[in-house]
Amino acid sequence: xxxxxxxxxxxxxxxxxxxxxxxxxxxxxxxxxxxxxxxxxxxxxxxxxxxxxxxxxxxxxxxxxxxxxxxxxxxxxxxxxxxxxxxxxxxxxxxxxxxxxxxxxxxxxxxxxxxxxxxxxxxxxxxxxxxxxxxxxxxxxxxxxxxxxxxxxxxxxxxxxxxxxxxxxxxxxxxxxxxxxxxxxxxxxxxxxxxxxxxxxxxxxxxxxxxxxxxxxxxxxxxxxxxxxxxxxxxxxxxxxxxxxxxxxxxxxxxxxxxxxxxxxxxxxxxxxxxxxxxxxxxxxxxxxxxxxxxxxxxxxxxxxxxxxxxxxxxxxxxxxxxxxxxxxxxxxxxxxxxxxxxxxxxxxxxxxxxxxxxxxxxxxxxxxxxxxxxxxxxxxxxxxxxxxxxxxxxxxxxxxxxxxxxxxxxxxxxxxxxxxxxxx
Amino acid sequence: xxxxxxxxxxxxxxxxxxxxxxxxxxxxxxxxxxxxxxxxxxxxxxxxxxxxxxxxxxxxxxxxxxxxxxxxxxxxxxxxxxxxxxxxxxxxxxxxxxxxxxxxxxxxxxxxxxxxxxxxxxxxxxxxxxxxxxxxxxxxxxxxxxxxxxxxxxxxxxxxxxxxxxxxxxxxxxx
Numbered sequence: 001x002x003x004x005x006x007x008x009x010x011x012x013x014x015x016x017x018x019x020x021x022x023x024x025x026x027x028x029x030x031x032x033x034x035x036x037x038x039x040x041x042x043x044x045x046x047x048x049x050x051x052x053x054x055x056x057x058x059x060x061x062x063x064x065x066x067x068x069x070x071x072x073x074x075x076x077x078x079x080x081x082x083x084x085x086x087x088x089x090x091x092x093x094x095x096x097x098x099x100x101x102x103x104x105x106x107x108x109x110x111x112x113x114x115x116x117x118x119x120x121x122x123x124x125x126x127x128x129x130x131x132x133x134x135x136x137x138x139x140x141x142x143x144x145x146x147x148x149x150x151x152x153x154x155x156x157x158x159x160x161x162x163x164x165x166x167x168x169x170x171x172x173x174x175x176x177x178x179x180x181x182x183x184x185x186x187x188x189x190x191x192x193x194x195x196x197x198x199x200x201x202x203x204x205x206x207x208x209x210x211x212x213x214x215x216x217x218x219x220x221x222x223x224x225x226x227x228x229x230x231x232x233x234x235x236x237x238x239x240x241x242x243x244x245x246x247x248x249x250x251x252x253x254x255x256x257x258x259x260x261x262x263x264x265x266x267x268x269x270x271x272x273x274x275x276x277x278x279x280x281x282x283x284x285x286x287x288x289x290x291x292x293x294x295x296x297x298x299x300x301x302x303x304x305x306x307x308x309x310x311x312x313x314x315x316x317x318x319x320x321x322x323x324x325x326x327x328x329x330x331x332x333x334x335x336x337x338x339x340x341x342x343x344x345x346x347x348x349x350x351x352x353x354x355x356x357x358x359x360x361x362x363x364x365x366x367x368x369x370x371x372x373x374x375x376x377x378x379x380x381x382x383x384x385x386x387x388x389x390x391x392x393x394x395x396x397x398x399x400x401x402x403x404x405x406x407x408x409x410x411x412x413x414x415x416x417x418x419x420x421x422x423x424x425x
Numbered sequence: 426x427x428x429x430x431x432x433x434x435x436x437x438x439x440x441x442x443x444x445x446x447x448x449x450x451x452x453x454x455x456x457x458x459x460x461x462x463x464x465x466x467x468x469x470x471x472x473x474x475x476x477x478x479x480x481x482x483x484x485x486x487x488x489x490x491x492x493x494x495x496x497x498x499x500x501x502x503x504x505x506x507x508x509x510x511x512x513x514x515x516x517x518x519x520x521x522x523x524x525x526x527x528x529x530x531x532x533x534x535x536x537x538x539x540x541x542x543x544x545x546x547x548x549x550x551x552x553x554x555x556x557x558x559x560x561x562x563x564x565x566x567x568x569x570x571x572x573x574x575x576x577x578x579x580x581x582x583x584x585x586x587x588x589x590x591x592x593x594x595x596x597x598x599x600x
Contacts, residue, residue, distance in 0.1 A: 227575040
């Protein structure tokens with residue numbers, strides 16, 4: 001009996017899992033925080049400063065709990081606000097990109113709670129959700145996938161041997177933290193639903209009408225649609241409660257999860273588009289990402305890989321600079337879409353050695369062989385980890401105008417670049 | 426070997442203890458605390474809930490949506506002219522300042538005793554070019570607005586649907 005309970009407990013909490021769903025939440029929340037607080041920069045002193053729109057003593061008049069803490073409580077000089085804000089924004093960017101995630105995530109959590117407690121009057125729904133999700137992300141072993149930390153680890157392994165393929169990270173603790181985030185979202189939906197059930201507006205089916213007629217969420221277009229078709233108001237009101245009530249119960253089952261997840265995302269897209277709650281809705285959707293099964297992501301990755309087709313990059317294995325560049329490049333190829341061939345050890349049947357002496361080549365299943373800059377240009381939009389390079393390779397005219405000569409110069413001087421690095425090492 | 430087994434066992438126990446604790450915290454935070462058990466548990470967990478900002482009710486738009494209220498103000502200039510301002514009209518959904526200013530306006534209309542003077546002083550400075558003599562803070566409470574009202578071309582902020590309350594009239598000291 002005890003052994004069965006322990007097995008069930010372990011299965012529920014400590015199922016070995018990848019961090020991918022949490023990494024999606026990390027990237028989304030990091031991006032949302034970065035944008036949100038970047039836009040807050042001009043208002044830093046107005047809303048969080050000592051003598052701003054809401055003087056600190058007024059904002060904190062009801063705050064007597066010593067557990068309510070904000071770094072702003074300890075600042076004395078304006079430069080401290082500016083420095084903290086700048087550091088926080090940098091940490092949000094690093095958190096989004098997954099750079100030094102193991103400690104950056106704590107700075108982001110402290111920052112978010114500090115802004116929130118620093119002026120409680122400004123706090124609304126999204127700040128509460130953010131703190132809950134960030135805390136779980138801080139506990140989780142994030143940064144092991146879809147991150148610059150992962151790129152660093154893969155690059156280091158590839159520098160030793162370009163053929164190395166690191167297995168995807170997974171752990172029991174990642175499974176437990178994913179479960180915690182799922183429970184957080186389920187609890188949130190459940191209490192959101194039952195608190196609505198205590199109100200007459202929701203029972204009568206009028207709540208959605210009332211929302212859109214308040215000055216805050218007034219939307220003439222929606223009212224034009226709803227007023228002559230009031231039954232839509234009832235449907236929308238009851239559907240909201242139904243989704244919120246069904247979510248915590250039906251999201252766990254394999255068969256119903258995709259539908260509940262789609263319904264919850266749809267609901268929050270409506271909140272974003274019709275009520276202007278973009279930040280709130282986006283953060284909620286990121287929380288819901290914890291329910292995305294890693295196997296769905298794996299299937300999506302396989303489908304993408306298949307659709308993009310095979311790509312083989314042929315490089316010069318004797319050129320140290322080329323090997324290092326290739327290691328850095330391949331570190332971003334999380335789906336393993338690019339195959340490699342060292343033409344010195346394994347000559348290509350498609351590209352001659354003479355051609356290879358001049359540039360790196362990419363060969364495709366249809367027999368095409370793209371040299372140098374064109375090879376990179378082909379690969380970049382097809383490998384998701386390299387999408388950040390798209391702006392460099394696809395600026396009309398300019399990319400090719402500058403890209404070709406830069407690439408050709410590097411290719412022509414690769415021996416010199418290799419020897420320089422070797423000498424300095 | 427035995428030490429490793431014990432270490433693994435302890436780690437497992439610590440992880441189990443933490444997930445149980447945090448799950449309890451997540452459930453307890455929004456739960457009503459009208460039972461003795463709930464109250465004593467809350468007492469134990471309150472520092473944890475507060476420090477990490479986990480103490481939330483998750484009661485969005487509930488139990489009732491409620492009618493809105495809008496903050497407006499009138500600047501009286503040296504010539505006795507009255508200029509009415511609707512600050513909410515300057516806000517955009519697409520910028521987060523919308524929510525910060527909205528929260529500020531709610532704070533003013535909900536607790537004018539506390540915020541009226543500092544807000545008025547700020548508004549006097551903001552409209553210095555009008556040479557303000559005084560600023561009157563107003564609260565517009567929204568009333569019922571039916572589909573028929575909308576179909577007949579009316580707006581929820583039309584005078585017939587709102588009740589205007591004067592929160593406070595404050596003299597501008599530096600004009």
